[in-house]
Amino acid sequence: MIVVTTNNGMATPKSKMHPRGLRAGVMGFALTALLSLTGCTGSVQVGPSAIANLTPDGTVNMEQVQVAYIGSAGGGSGTLYYHGSLYPFAIGGLGVGGIGASTISAEGEVYKLNNLADFPGAYGQGRYGFAIGDKSAGDLWMQNGAGVIMHLKAKRTGLMLSLGGDAVVISMQ
Numbered sequence: 001m002i003v004v005t006t007n008n009g010m011a012t013p014k015s016k017m018h019p020r021g022l023r024a025g026v027m028g029f030a031l032t033a034l035l036s037l038t039g040c041t042g043s044v045q046v047g048p049s050a051i052a053n054l055t056p057d058g059t060v061n062m063e064q065v066q067v068a069y070i071g072s073a074g075g076g077s078g079t080l081y082y083h084g085s086l087y088p089f090a091i092g093g094l095g096v097g098g099i100g101a102s103t104i105s106a107e108g109e110v111y112k113l114n115n116l117a118d119f120p121g122a123y124g125q126g127r128y129g130f131a132i133g134d135k136s137a138g139d140l141w142m143q144n145g146a147g148v149i150m151h152l153k154a155k156r157t158g159l160m161l162s163l164g165g166d167a168v169v170i171s172m173q
Contacts, residue, residue, distance in 0.1 A: 046124070046141040050149055056109035058082035060150060063105055064091055068098030077173070080110065080119060087116065093125070093168035102158030106140060111149040118146035123168045142168060 062078025072095040080087040113119060123142040140152040 046143045046149060050143075051109075051111045051151060054111050056111055057113040058110040059108065060110055060152070061105075061107045062091060062152070063103070065101075065103050066098075067101045068095070070099070071096055072098050074104075074168075076104070078106075078170075082110070082113065082116060082119070087119075088173040089120065090171050090173055091168060092171075095125070095167065100159045102156040104154050104156050106152040106154040108140070108150060108152035111151070112147045118144075118148050120170050120172050121145060123148075123150070123170060125168050144170075 059081045060078055061081075062076060064074050064076030064078075066072055066074035073093070074095075075090075075092045077088065077090050080089060110119075121144045123144045125140060125142045140150070140154055142150040142152070
């Protein structure tokens with residue numbers, strides 16, 4: 001919307017941003033930042049076809065708390081089981097999409113992990129799911145810049161509707 005005011009008889013245009021335009025701009029910036037953080041390109045492929053005919057290289061268990069209202073934030077910890085050893089790690093992230101608050105307990109397989117040094121870093125995460133009390137369902141697919149893919153089954157507790165993407169950073173402890 002453009003508002004015109006007069007100043008000493010002169011018309012001066014002023015820009016006034018509509019709240020929806022501001023929200024769309026912030027969401028666009030957040031999505032661009034997420035894609036930049038995770039190094040996502042057109043060649044990133046996550047889902048059943050990305051792991052078809054592959055054997056898992058390891059498994060993970062993780063616990064995370066997530067809060068969302070259009071944007072989301074979460075943090076937690078987990079354990080990677082790789083080549084007969086246990087490796088604890090921390091998780092932190094920001095995202096777009098969802099509403100509510102929940103705790104997430106997830107476990108699943110790790111694919112394309114050629115060495116431990118490839119595991120930590122920024123992951124792009126696609127998620128969907130819901131939680132109402134102790135009833136939940138959900139799937140998480142995550143991939144980092146080194147090509148490591150995680151497919152996790154999540155159990156949520158709380159009140160949450162989740163559909164969107166996140167940038168998740170994993171660091172070894």
